[in-house]
Every structure is written in structure tokens, then in C-alpha cells.
Amino acid sequence: MSTAAGEDERPADCPPSECARRLLETVRADEDPTPYRRRLATYGGGDLDRLREDRAVALAAWTNLYNAGTQLLLDERPALYDSRLRFLRFFRADCLTVAGTPLSLNDVEHGLLRGRSAVGLGYLPRLRVGEFERRHRLDELDPRVHFALNCGAGSCPAIRSYHHERIDDQLDLATRTYLSNTVTYDAETAVARVPRLFLWYRGDFGGGDGVRDLLRRYDAVPENATPRLKHRGWDWSRQAAKFVD
Numbered sequence: 001m002s003t004a005a006g007e008d009e010r011p012a013d014c015p016p017s018e019c020a021r022r023l024l025e026t027v028r029a030d031e032d033p034t035p036y037r038r039r040l041a042t043y044g045g046g047d048l049d050r051l052r053e054d055r056a057v058a059l060a061a062w063t064n065l066y067n068a069g070t071q072l073l074l075d076e077r078p079a080l081y082d083s084r085l086r087f088l089r090f091f092r093a094d095c096l097t098v099a100g101t102p103l104s105l106n107d108v109e110h111g112l113l114r115g116r117s118a119v120g121l122g123y124l125p126r127l128r129v130g131e132f133e134r135r136h137r138l139d140e141l142d143p144r145v146h147f148a149l150n151c152g153a154g155s156c157p158a159i160r161s162y163h164h165e166r167i168d169d170q171l172d173l174a175t176r177t178y179l180s181n182t183v184t185y186d187a188e189t190a191v192a193r194v195p196r197l198f199l200w201y202r203g204d205f206g207g208g209d210g211v212r213d214l215l216r217r218y219d220a221v222p223e224n225a226t227p228r229l230k231h232r233g234w235d236w237s238r239q240a241a242k243f244v245d
Contacts, residue, residue: 122203
């Protein structure tokens, strides 16, 4: 971890995007996250203006907050994840408060980053949108976030600390790395076995053709391939602290 509370900038001096990154780094270092959690909670509405005005800043901040929130929930309330009602209890539980607004993992992923329903294969709008979400959600979905968000499952991507100055390069690296580790292609049968994310969020990628375009773009299948897609199972076993080395 590069900084801790009290080094360089105190939490009180941190802009929200920096506070989000430092919270994640503090969690990774197994240090006390309380100062950064408190600072996030006490921002005023105007403090978040840059998140609304700069896509890269918002993308990095919300991605880091999602991953930090996951790790905090796994550490503090692991029974929620282990429950058979995981999707009702873990993903809907408040994990962080930002500018006085409690947020769940669903709020961050599906509300602020995707702006789409958690169900419906990525084709349905999110219902019952609150004022905070309406004000701060990204205008445009970047499907590469699916290879950056870690919900604690064994099949999830590894966690990186994202910086807004190089977020696009980092998301490209995260996408390429995850696909390299999870996609296989059989040239004889023209079948690509792909992560189940491509089924759950098919619409986020632009349907089957969009998925194939992405696989070709990141060299997961040959440039001239038009494979049939088969979706792998998902390992839901709890795996905390899956950080990139």
C-alpha cells in the first residue's frame, strides 16, 4: 500500500476519487479503513461534482468503491455471502455510505456503473432509481467493468487499484488478463467456452455479435473466428482478498 491515513494527505483533504482508491488500498493492507469510510460518508453533494463531470474519475472511483465494499462485507458479515439468500442479503446490504447515502453493491454496480437491471441479461432498465443514483450514475456503460469488479466469488476477476489517469489502459489489461485465463477456443468445432458473465450481461456487450467482437479484439479467439459460445459454470465459493500481485 502506498499511503495510509495521515500520510501525504489526510482523509479530510482527499477528493472522493482519491479517497475511494486509498480505502481499497487500506483494505488490501489490512489497515484500519475507518478514516476513509468516515470521510466518504461526510462529503457534501458538491464534493462529488467531479465524479459527475469526468467519466474516467467516476469509473475509477465507483470501481474501487465496489471492490472495497465487497471486501469489507466479506470481512465483517461473511454469513451474508454464505447464505442461500446471498442475492437478497449480501448484494443488497449497505456496504458503504457516500455523501450521506448508504450504498449496496447492487447500487454501485447496477445503478452507478451499469444503469441497468441486475436481471434481464443486460437488456432491462433499472427500476426505482433514487435521486443519488440518478444524479451520479455514468451516462454510458463500459462493459469492461465486468472484468474489474470482484464480488468475492472464486470465478471473479482479481482486484486492482484503479487510477483515473490510466483507467482505460488498466481496464484493457484487466479484460485481456481475465479472458486469457477463462476463455478457450476449439478451432475444429468453432466453439468458444466463455465466462458466464457473457450470458448474465449479454446486452451490456451488444448481444452475441458484440461478445464475439470483444473476444477477437482481446485475442481470446482468432481474428477471423465467428465461434459458437458456450458459457462456463460460475464458482461461487467465497474467496476474499483476491488482489493482483
